[in-house]
Structure formats: C-alpha cells, structure tokens
Amino acid sequence: MLVALWPERWSRQQRSNATLVSALVLMVLALSVLGQLLSFLPEPIGSNAQAFAAGARTTLWLTLVSGTLGLLLGTCAALARTARWRALRWVASFYIWAIRGTPLLVQILFVYFALPALVPGLNLPDFAAAVVALSLNVGAYNSESVRAGLLAVPRGQTEAARALGLGRLHVFFDVVFPQAFKIALPPLVSNFVALLKDSSLAYAIGVVELTNVGNRIQSATFQPIATLSTVAVTYLLLTTLVTQISNAIEYRFDVEGRVK
Amino acid sequence: MSTPQAFIVADHVCKSFGAHQVLCDVSTHFNTGEVTVIIGASGSGKSTLLRAINRLEPHDSGSITIEGVPVSDDIATLQKQRCDVGMVFQQFNLFGHLSVLDNITLAPRRVRHTARAQANAEAMVLLRRVGLHEHAHKYPWQLSGGQQQRVAIARALAMNPKVMLFDEPTSALDPEMVQEVLDVMRELARGGMTMIVVTHEMGFAREVADRVLFFDQGRIAHDAPPDAFFGNPANDRIRAFIGRMGA
Numbered sequence: 052m053l054v055a056l057w058p059e060r061w062s063r064q065q066r067s068n069a070t071l072v073s074a075l076v077l078m079v080l081a082l083s084v085l086g087q088l089l090s091f092l093p094e095p096i097g098s099n100a101q102a103f104a105a106g107a108r109t110t111l112w113l114t115l116v117s118g119t120l121g122l123l124l125g126t127c128a129a130l131a132r133t134a135r136w137r138a139l140r141w142v143a144s145f146y147i148w149a150i151r152g153t154p155l156l157v158q159i160l161f162v163y164f165a166l167p168a169l170v171p172g173l174n175l176p177d178f179a180a181a182v183v184a185l186s187l188n189v190g191a192y193n194s195e196s197v198r199a200g201l202l203a204v205p206r207g208q209t210e211a212a213r214a215l216g217l218g219r220l221h222v223f224f225d226v227v228f229p230q231a232f233k234i235a236l237p238p239l240v241s242n243f244v245a246l247l248k249d250s251s252l253a254y255a256i257g258v259v260e261l262t263n264v265g266n267r268i269q270s271a272t273f274q275p276i277a278t279l280s281t282v283a284v285t286y287l288l289l290t291t292l293v294t295q296i297s298n299a300i301e302y303r304f305d306v307e308g309r310v311k
Numbered sequence: 312m313s314t315p316q317a318f319i320v321a322d323h324v325c326k327s328f329g330a331h332q333v334l335c336d337v338s339t340h341f342n343t344g345e346v347t348v349i350i351g352a353s354g355s356g357k358s359t360l361l362r363a364i365n366r367l368e369p370h371d372s373g374s375i376t377i378e379g380v381p382v383s384d385d386i387a388t389l390q391k392q393r394c395d396v397g398m399v400f401q402q403f404n405l406f407g408h409l410s411v412l413d414n415i416t417l418a419p420r421r422v423r424h425t426a427r428a429q430a431n432a433e434a435m436v437l438l439r440r441v442g443l444h445e446h447a448h449k450y451p452w453q454l455s456g457g458q459q460q461r462v463a464i465a466r467a468l469a470m471n472p473k474v475m476l477f478d479e480p481t482s483a484l485d486p487e488m489v490q491e492v493l494d495v496m497r498e499l500a501r502g503g504m505t506m507i508v509v510t511h512e513m514g515f516a517r518e519v520a521d522r523v524l525f526f527d528q529g530r531i532a533h534d535a536p537p538d539a540f541f542g543n544p545a546n547d548r549i550r551a552f553i554g555r556m557g558a
Contacts, residue, residue, distance in 0.1 A: 205404075207400060207402050207404035208404060208407075210367050210404065211398075211404035211405075211406070211463075212406070213367065213393065214365055214367060214393055214396075214397075214398040214400075214467075215417070215422070215466070215467070215470060216393040216394035216422050217390075217421055217422060218386075218390060218421075219386075221421045221422075225417060225421065226406055229408050230406075230407065233408065304408070306408060306450045307450065307452045
C-alpha cells in the first residue's frame with residue numbers, strides 16, 4: 052500500500068496528499084507508457100500495443116466520467132430517498148428499484164437503441180450512451196451506500212449542531228455529510244472498482260474500450276491466451292491504481308486512526 | 312437581590328409520545344441569573360422539557376417563550392433563540408470528524424461569521440477556562456469522557472448564550488470524572504450564568520441550585536429552594552426519591 056511508504060513523522064494530511072499525488076502521477080505515467088511497454092512484448096501484443104493503450108485510456112475515461120456523474124447522482128438520490136417530501140422519496144425509490152432490478156447490459160442497449168426511438172432526435176453517440184447508462188447504474192448503487200452513511204451518523208450529531216443555532220445547510224454540509232461520506236467511502240470505492248470492470252459492457256454498443264480491443268485482436272489473431280491475459284492484467288493495473296487513490300482518501304478522513 | 316426577570320416561561324406545556332404523555336400541563340418560569348436544578352425519576356419528563364425549550368422536541372400544546380418570544384417552528388427566530396440557549400447533552404455529541412478547536416469554532420464561524428483567527432483565539436480562552444487548552448488540536452476520541460463533556464460545555468459557551476441547558480451532563484461519565492465537569496458548571500454558576508440542569512447529582516443541587524424542581528409523571532410535583540427541598544421534603548415520594556439518590 053502506498054500510504055505506508057511515507058515517513059512516520061509525516062502528518063496524516065501529508066501522507067494522504069503524497070499518496071494521492073503519486074497515485075495520480077503513476078496512473079498518468081502508466082497510461083502514457085503502456086503503449087511503449089506493450090510494444091516490447093512478442094506478437095500479437097507488440098504490434099497492437101497502441102490499440103491496447105488507446106482501449107485502456109477509453110476504459111479509464113469512461114469510468115472517471117461515469118464515476119463522477121454517478122457519485123453526484125447517487126448523493127442526490129440518497130438525499131431524495133431520505134427527504135421529507137414523500138413524492139421525492141418515491142421517485143428515488145423507483146429509480147433505485149428499476150436500475151438495480153435490471154441488467155446493466157440491458158440498460159446500455161436501452162439508452163443506445165431504445166432512447167432515440169422513444170425521444171426522437173436524442174441520438175447519443177456510443178460513448179455518451181455508455182456514460183449515461185453507466186452513471187445511472189452506478190448512481191443507484193452509490194445512493195444506497197450514501198444513504199447507509201447518512202443513516203449511520205448518530206442523531207445526537209444533528210441535534211448538537213441544531214442546538215448551536217446552525218442552519219439546515221450548515222448542519223448538513225459541516226456535520227452530517229462529512230461523517231456520512233467517511234462511512235460510505237469503502238462501499239463507494241467498491242462500486243467504483245465494479246464500474247471500472249462493468250464499463251467493459253459498453254463493448255456491446257461498439258465503444259472501443261479495453262475489452263473490445265482485446266476481443267477484436269483475439270479474433271483476428273487466434274491467440275486468445277496472450278490477448279485476453281493482456282486485457283486482464285491491464286484491468287488489474289487500473290483497479291490497483293484506483294484503489295491506491297481511494298485508500299489515500301479514506302486515510303485522510305480517518306481521524307480516529309482506525310484504518311490499518 | 313434585584314427583582315428577578317423571567318427569561319424562559321413555560322405555560323401549560325403538554326407533550327405526548329404516542330399514547331404516553333410525558334409533559335402534562337407544565338407551567339413554570341426560569342429567571343435570569345438563576346440556577347434551576349430539575350430532578351426526578353427517569354421518564355418523568357425532565358429532559359423533554361429541556362429539549363422542548365430549544366425545540367429539539369416540539370411541544371404539542373401550551374407555549375414556551377424565551378425573552379417573551381414564543382418558541383415555534385419559525386426557522387429564523389428559532390435559530391436566533393438557539394444561539395441564545397446553549398445545550399449540553401448526556402452523550403456529549405461532539406463532532407467526531409472535527410478537532411476540539413474546530414468543534415468550538417464551527418458555530419461562531421458559520422452563524423456569526425467570525426473570522427477563523429478570532430474564533431480560534433476566543434475558543435482558546437474558553438478551553439483555558441475548562442482547563443483543556445493543551446488539547447485544542449486533539450480529536451474527541453482522544454479525550455476522556457469528562458474532557459469531552461468539558462469541551463462540549465466550551466462549545467456551547469462559544470455562542471455566548473444567555474442561558475445554558477444541561478441534560479444529565481454527568482450521567483454518562485465514570486464516577487471519577489463527574490467532579491471535573493461539576494467543577495466547570497459550578498464555576499459557570501458562580502459567574503452568574505442562567506442555568507437549567509437536569510441531573511441526579513444531589514450534592515450539586517444542594518450546593519449550587521437556587522431552586523429545585525421535582526418532576527413526577529410529567530408534572531412539576533414540587534418547586535422549592537434546595538434547603539427546604541432537601542431539609543424538609545414536602546411528601547413521602549420526594550423523601551423516598553432523595554433517599555434513593557443517597558443525598
């Protein structure tokens with residue numbers, strides 16, 4: 052774990068920052084030299100190295116955009132789900148029910164093929180369609196993680212904040228949300244890592260991401276072991292780096308020193 | 312003594328949780344500069360009255376006024392009233408993700424828009440008063456229960472409240488930590504702070520209170536100065552209660 056690399060005397064914040072920065076640098080570095088690295092490998096990887104690298108970039112990009120949108124969507128849905136207004140709760144529950152109860156592949160196909168038929172003129176390009184479907188999907192799962200966090204913050208925290216005369220927004224943003232987010236972080240990270248892998252389903256609507264690249268090369272060269280192994284290892288590399296970043300964030304919020 | 316002024320007035324306050332009526336027609340008033348101790352068995356409505364005063368627990372009927380202004384759901388008024396009414400909880404309720412200093416400065420910075428440097432300086436003065444200035448940069452979990460409760464008192468004082476409500480402030484503490492919290496409260500009372508204290512600490516009530524209220528089944532069963540209350544119990548029920556509390 053990267054967090055453990057830094058000197059003992061550094062503060063929590065310094066260690067967290069150092070980890071964040073180095074994990075981000077590693078990620079950019081890994082993506083930029085992935086093509087070069089793979090080109091040293093024997094056939095059929097070497098000659099297709101740039102295609103692999105481009106696929107990996109698309110996968111990561113797809114994940115980052117959908118992950119960010121999904122986090123916003125998830126937070127909003129969690130708030131709606133715990134809102135005072137009954138209609139809002141109902142809408143959020145319906146959204147979560149519908150998304151969690153249907154396969155992601157169906158959702159991706161639906162956004163790409165059925166949405167233009169339902170709403171004339173809404174012809175999303177393949178990448179955008181994948182982003183919409185993936186965000187909606189991860190948003191539903193995120194909302195339950197965030198809701199779990201919100202419910203886990205003791206009632207006394209809100210009461211103390213209100214008793215101090217803090218307004219509703221301050222009670223939420225200064226007291227409740229930071230603590231809820233900390234609790235929700237591990238499941239949110241799980242969702243994010245799952246998203247990175249699930250983004251491979253965008254393959255079905257022709258997004259040229261990592262899995263798609265691997266499968267194309269595999270079927271063109273008849274060398275499934277080498278190509279699919281490369282795909283798998285690249286996913287592992289990406290998820291490992293993502294986990295380092297999330298560990299750094301988790302470490303930063305862990306003022307009680309409970310994360311070992 | 313100059314003529315006491317009623318700061319908080321409760322008039323025929325009722326409150327039920329479902330079928331259980333916790334406050335039955337409670338009428339009383341709390342004067343400026345007075346220390347009122349509320350005692351009574353658990354479930355007798357003491358805490359509920361305290362929580363109704365700053366509307367953490369809205370009452371069903373009757374009225375509560377603070378300086379003549381009724382406590383209601385009107386957000387702007389309520390927030391202003393809550394700034395004037397400091398509250399200390401049984402479970403401390405310090406914000407676990409904030410340092411001791413940030414716990415104290417949060418409300419002044421957000422509500423009064425005090426600059427951080429000034430808020431910190433004021434917080435340090437308060438921390439010195441409760442004897443915890445060396446712990447300013449620690450987090451709540453690093454402190455003992457007694458220390459946490461003293462931070463909670465400092466946090467409430469940071470808004471310069473006109474009255475302090477204490478909801479069983481020592482009930483969650485180990486016996487050896489009770490004194491350090493009572494000392495801070497005693498110091499506050501000596502400084503002229505208006506206080507309403509729900510507690511089981513009979514010694515504190517005897518020594519510090521100007522007035523003792525005895526709650527029984529949602530009603531104020533007795534209201535007397537501590538000397539009369541403890542020296543000459545009004546009825547057997549109070550006598551039995553005092554006996555059980557070992558005072």
